[in-house]
Amino acid sequence: MHFDQLLEPCRNGGDTQIPTSWGQGRATFGGLVAAMLYEKIAAAAGTDASLRSLTFSFVAPVASGAVTLSADVLRAGRSVTQVEGRLMQDGKPALAALAAFGSARQSGIRVDCDRAPVFKAPEDCPALPSIPGVVPEFTRHFDYRIARGQLPFSGSSDPQLGGWVRFTDSEDAAVSVPQLLALIDAWPPALLPMLGKPAPASSLTWTLELTEPLPTHGGGDWWQYLAEVEQAADGYGVISARLWDADGKLVAFSRQTVTVFD
Known part of the structure; x- marks a missing residue:
């Protein structure tokens, strides 16, 4: 299944399926499960602010099959919104994440990237x-x-x-x-x-x-x-x-x- 098609159920629903074709040994490719959880987090954030930082903790290997996604807004301020997300499998946490979304502000500091x-x-x-x-x-x-x-x-x-x-x-x-x-x-x-x-x-x-x-x-x-x-x-x-x-x-x-x- 196409990568983007796998993400569609993650935005609104809490449950989704992971196919075997995205396997990585005994686990699923981390970039896929991270993307799935991010979609749930972004939907919960409900903000036009840009994603500034995203941290994942891979608690346990995520196997193919059913997973449950959840996300909770920890705080929504004037410019920054922080959201916590979890991916559960078989009733146990397998992936946890913390995302920070921030709106652009005027600043006198600018350092260009390499x-x-x-x-x-x-x-x-x-x-x-x-x-x-x-x-x-x-x-x-x-x-x-x-x-x-x-x-x-x-x-x-x-x-x-x-x-x-x-x-x-x-x-x-x-x-x-x-x-x-x-x-x-x-x-x-x-x-x-x-x-x-x-x-x-x-x-x-x-x-x-x-x-x-x-x-x-x-x-x-x-x-x-x-x-x-x-x-x-x-x-x-x-x-x-x-x-x-x-x-x-x-x-x-x-x-x-x-x-x-x-």
């Missing part, structure tokens, strides 16, 4: 290979081109991983926040190329900040992504990442704590 890194063109970069049992099922919904770093499980010492990414099947309309969540989470954790053999890894926490205005490019356009492992020890790693649109404009900041079971 431009995109210089990558080779997508057609000149190798694609992420499709290896059953190693590469997750959900990756078939995306097209990847590796421009920085090495393949997962290659035993690399390079802390960076990135390149180009796009949906393989996407509408021509301007990208939505849920699509951005999926695009920036589609890449393997930058820890995985450091491993010499396959091992499971999953997000524990994930925080994103978006820049305004959102781009007018579609999810089927190429987007640039670059992640870097900032610290790793004891089976956990901290990864920072950024996403740029086709014009080189910075769109999103990402920071994840990832667990790896090597």
